[in-house]
Amino acid sequence: MTDQRHNAPRRYFVDRRGHRVLIGLSPEETAEFEALDLASNETGQFTSEVRARKGAAADGEVRWHELYSKHAGAWRAWIAQSRTARAPDSGFVNYD
Numbered sequence: 001m002t003d004q005r006h007n008a009p010r011r012y013f014v015d016r017r018g019h020r021v022l023i024g025l026s027p028e029e030t031a032e033f034e035a036l037d038l039a040s041n042e043t044g045q046f047t048s049e050v051r052a053r054k055g056a057a058a059d060g061e062v063r064w065h066e067l068y069s070k071h072a073g074a075w076r077a078w079i080a081q082s083r084t085a086r087a088p089d090s091g092f093v094n095y096d
Contacts, residue, residue, distance in 0.1 A: 009082070011075055024074020025067060033067040036060050 012020040015027060022030045039060065 009079070011071070022071045023078055024071045029067055029070070033064065033071070036064040036067070040064070 012022050012030075015021050019027060020030070021027050022033065025033060
């Protein structure tokens, strides 16, 4: 079986300052998403640190989902666009 971890397209780009930015998010939104993601524990529940900063765990979780949804939608659109652009180049590959 082929290891796909090193062949999958990246979900981010590197900006001019050398920071990773998630596709579909601004640099500020990426930083916010990463902070919320790190503050959540493995069960998906937000820690007391997020509650103190955001006022309630639910607020942080809602914001995390908003940012993730924005990123995921842009990612899907980017992948679809990439597949469409590659399709004429590889007649033997079915990208659908």
